[in-house]
Amino acid sequence: MQVDRWVFFDYNVANRRMQKLDMTREFTIIIERDPESGWLVGSVAELPGCYSQAPNLVELEANMREAIQVYLETLGEQEDSGPFPTFVGLQRLLVTS
Numbered sequence: 368m369q370v371d372r373w374v375f376f377d378y379n380v381a382n383r384r385m386q387k388l389d390m391t392r393e394f395t396i397i398i399e400r401d402p403e404s405g406w407l408v409g410s411v412a413e414l415p416g417c418y419s420q421a422p423n424l425v426e427l428e429a430n431m432r433e434a435i436q437v438y439l440e441t442l443g444e445q446e447d448s449g450p451f452p453t454f455v456g457l458q459r460l461l462v463t464s
Contacts, residue, residue, distance in 0.1 A: 395454035396431055398424075413451040414438050 395412040401420070407427045410418040411434070419434040421427035 392451075394435060394451075397457075398427065411435060411438070412454040415452075 396409045398409050401408050406420045406422050408420045409427050409431045417434050417438040419430035421430050
């Protein structure tokens with residue numbers, strides 16, 4: 368006895384998931400040097416709480432990529448994971464104390 372099986376596939380959901388996987392985003396990394404350890408500490412301006420550290424820039428870049436990927440994965444299956452805050456710039460202020 369042959370049974371026909373039909374598989375229904377939601378192409379809209381699949382397309383949205385594929386677009387998420389293929390999406391390239393640019394993030395701003397703010398880099399500071401820890402005064403105690405001398406290590407570099409990077410934080411992502413657009414992703415509050417996303418940061419990492421490393422002894423040099425090459426390792427920091429790799430660590431930051433991983434931190435961003437993990438951060439974005441923790442957003443889960445939300446349909447809209449943005450918009451993220453937009454980095455505007457840095458400003459230095461001279462303050463007399």
